[in-house]
Amino acid sequence: MYSKLIYFYSLELIFRLLYIFISFLLCALVASINIYYLILFEVYPFVVYELRKFIITNVTDLFDVLWLLVISKSFFFVFPYWIFQLSSFSSSSWYLYQIKFFRRSFYFSFLIILIYLVFVHFGLLPFILSVLTKWKINSTNLFDIFVEFRIISYIKWVLAFRYFFSSISFFVLLVVLHLWFLVKINRIYLFVKCYRKLFIFGFLCVLFLLIPPDNFLQILCLGIAFFTFELVFLFVCYKLCNKKF
Incomplete structure (x- = not known):
């Protein structure tokens, strides 16, 4: 009997x-047919302000760009279907509440x-x-700076930055949610109160090491950082007061 179940x-x-696999091939086929629109979509952040x-x-840069975009977009669009198939295969051994929890978690995460x-x-x-490419041609300088991008380097950087930032942000959100629901509000209040200035x-x-030396940008980042941390501390105080009363 066990051998039949395994089979x-x-x-x-x-x-x-x-x-x-068939869905991935179909996605790759559709992406190959519409590769011009994929390239236009990827270079949109670069041409939104100025062409x-x-x-x-x-010679092979264009081929590398096409291959990279087709593979990345095919994986991205087939990923929900991959999760659906694996969850359907595993759901036969799950309880009903586990299935509901998985679906809600998947919808929320996606x-x-x-x-x-x-x-x-x-x-x-x-x-x-726009910040990184704001160098302009000035005839009074001793030299001129022309900002141009290699398309293959640009596509790789955009894909890596977008997926890395989204993954890190989502991971931080999950950690915050777990701490919020699993750790007592009193401990969160003491932690934020004691280590807020250090954070x-x-x-x-770290931010001043990454951003360019622009006065307006540094003041803006400074204000956003203070406002965000103080807003989090105010929200924790509000939740603590509501819990007491």
């Missing part, structure tokens, strides 16, 4: 993996990741690129 479950798993040029130093990706692509990336100092030190 049927193995067969089901193989078919589900085959469905995932600039991309350079190609190797929605948060999607919000992060949209914010990074249409909000944060254009701002960062602000460390965050600003």
